Amino acid sequence: MPPKQCKKTLWVDCGKCGCTITSNNKSVHMELNCQKDQIRCPYIENHVLYSWLERSGSPPEGAPKDVVLLHPSVGTLIGAVIGAHLELRREGAPMLIKRMWPSRASAPVAAILPAADLTGGWSSDNDKRVTISVLKEKVSKATSVVIKKLKHKIDLNILREHFLNQCVYVNSILIYYYFGRKLEIEILDLKSKDTNVDNIKCILSEDTVWSFQTDSEAKTKKKPVILGGVNDIVDEIKTFIDVSFNVDSLCKGFQPARGLLLYGHSGIGKTAICKHLIEIVNCYHVEINGPAIFSKYFGETESTMKSLFSEAIRNEPSVILVDEVETICPKRSSGSTEQERRVTSAFVSLLDNLHEQNNKVFVLATTRKPENLDPMLRRFGRFDKEIEVPIPDRIRRKDILLNLLNNLQSKVSEQNIESVSNMAHGYVAADLVNLCTQAMMRCFKRENQSIEIEDLLAALTIVRPSAMRELLVEIPNVRWSDIGGLDNLKLKLRQAVEWPLKYSDSFRRLGVPPPGGVLLYGPPGCSKTMIAKALATESGLNFLSIKGPELFSKWVGDSEKAVRDLFRKARQVAPSVIFFDEVDAIGGERGDGEAGVHERVLAQLLTELDGVVPLNSVTILAATNRPDRMDRALLRPGRLDRIIYVPLPDLETRSQILELKLATMSVSSAVDSHDLANRTEGFSGAELHAVCHEAALKALEENIDSVEVKVEHFEHALKEFTPRTPHNLLKIYEEFTLGQNSS
DSSP: OHHHHHHHEEEEEEETTTOOOEEEEEEEHHTTTOHOOOOOOOOTTEEEEEEEEESSSSSOOSSSSSEEEEEEHHHHHOOOOOOOEEEEEETTTTEEEEEEEEESSSSSEEEEEGEEEGGGGGGGGGOOEEEEEEEOOEEEEEEEEEEEOOOOOOOOOHHHHHTTTTOOOTEEEEEEEEETEEEEEEEEEEEEEEOOSSSSSSEEOOOOEEEEEEEEHHOOOOOOOOSSSOOHHHHHHHHHHHHHHGGGSOTTTTTOOOOEEEEEEETTSSSHHHHHHHHHHHEEEEEEEEEHOOOSSHHHHHHHHHHHHHHHHHHHEEEEESSSSSTTSBOTTTTHHHHHHHHHHHHHHHHHHHTTTTEEEEEEEEOGGGGGGGGGGGGGSSOEEEEEEEEEEEEHHHHHHHHHTSSBBOOOOOHHHHHOOOOOOOTTHHHOOOOOHHHHHHHHHHHSSBOOHHHHHHHHOOOOOOGTTSSSSSOOOOOOSOOOSSSHHHHHHHHHHHHHHHHHHHHHTTTOOOEEHHHHHHEEEEHHHHHHHHHHHHOOOOOEEEEEGGGGOTTTTHHHHHHHHHHHHHHTOSEEEEEEEETTTBBOOOSSSSHHHHHHHHHHHHHHHHSSOOOOEEEEEEEEGGGGGOGGGGGGGTTTTTTEEEEOOOHHHHHHHHHHHHSOOOOOOTTTHHHHHHOOTTOOOOHHHHHHHHHHHHHHHOOOOOOSHHHHHHHHHHOOOOOOOOOHHHHHHHHHHHHHHOO
């Protein structure tokens, strides 16, 4: 407690807020209604001084170099004795640790620091408030200190003597004047005997070993890796590394994994996962990059690789990171060069030596296509484990976005982040980083620093998902409102595609699987393809449009591989819709002769539809004009479950189609869509559009400057057009529909 006479003459307590203020400032404090954000009214509360900063030329004679001058009464009130370590904090400036020294010449509430020892936010002449309190953390003696390299050569013994007995912490800045030059000495690392203390504050003593940061340490000190959505993968790999490094404590004869192959789509985060693991394991690491180690001189590539492995062994436990390992050990073929074969053999030999010598070295390798890697590496004893980094689902995407936005200025709520992650189908980690970058660029353009939901939604229209780039992906822009009539058909499609995604709990509750696929059949020009596009647009799903002949290749096996790759990609970017247009070109009925490419492709398609790998959140949508030519195996329940007839439009549907078309044209008020619908019995949707188009051309033929299409122009077009759907085709549809109903 302070002496009564000291407090009585200089300090008084506020009866309203309980803080301690100077007697001179009592009236100001009351006028401000106890507001504590005003620098002109300093105070002490809970043994902390809230005041302003003053600067002096140099410390008083006999005082240490690292002092802050305070009035003795302040030291008494905050509980600081002479020479005690104090924390000085100020907004926009790093924390300072100084020793308390009394000064009766200063104002009762001022904190005085030597101007020569100030830098950054402390040297600026602003009015930001300073808080001063006694350092409560444990202070240890530093055994070693690592500082950032300086531009000027200087003897470390000079620094040791100058900063003797000063208290420092990691990232603190010390000021030293060397031949008139101001040097800012940044503390990068501290070691003390108290190794269990986190964020230690250390006293620099005569025994402290000073050293500069090495070049290798400077290279490894990079921006921390931001990860999200891969915690399960990181934990699994870390377990393998921990077992490999602690093999001595395990049973005799146990052979731990020494190598692991991480594979996945480009931009998925493979390298980021490896570097994050190296950080959390906190061990020595070596990076091997294929293009960097290859040399045109005979044997130099193998020698470089051997030296990197030797470096890792000397510094064990260590991790060797091999990025894009297929560039070092590609799959052998007739076109492989002698150098590639030698390098692959050398790499395999070095991997085998790790097991033979029982070295605590773990090899992490990444690749985009594991099938391009030499097969002899993919066995136990070399790359013992292979882990795929999947394309992020909506849960992983949300986790990644949360991590990214937490490191940016963002006003986006967690609920909105979840909505964005639901819309970002097929986005890999690199795409999500790009998404946040584009959103931030939009912020800068409107001179705002915080990302909002509108910025992310705008960025979604710019950033294209990487996982979809290898496919023929169509982004339809067709709505249900663009298709006239067919309300019952639209409902059936929503039940087959949208309901399983929106109401999956209801399907599970009833114990029924969702429909696997839908077949649309009907006459040409009845909007089957347009309906499929509208379904994809309205449901917000990824839309993979495949025309039958596109899958066929003259090379044996390529057609079946194309089908496998199509379904594999669809699963990766689920929820998605695969639309097979003119599916009869693929799923036509099989003959009795020798199986050709058509039969093999159909067999592969049937296997994918209900094979070992389930079609999770992937819906098959197919369209055909000739359902009678479809193979019956493709139409059984479990494959194309729902078979829907898309008929020629009836009177009401024709009227709606014509209304939609005429709304986009400049027509006379005398043109009646209902009358046109009555006169177009048997017309398909495409033929109705053709009638309108022909009428417009007739109007331009009469007058190129015509401003509207009149009734007589439609009369002319109707004379030119007749329904083109043959009756025998309609009879085929009737027989097929009867056959489906009877079965």
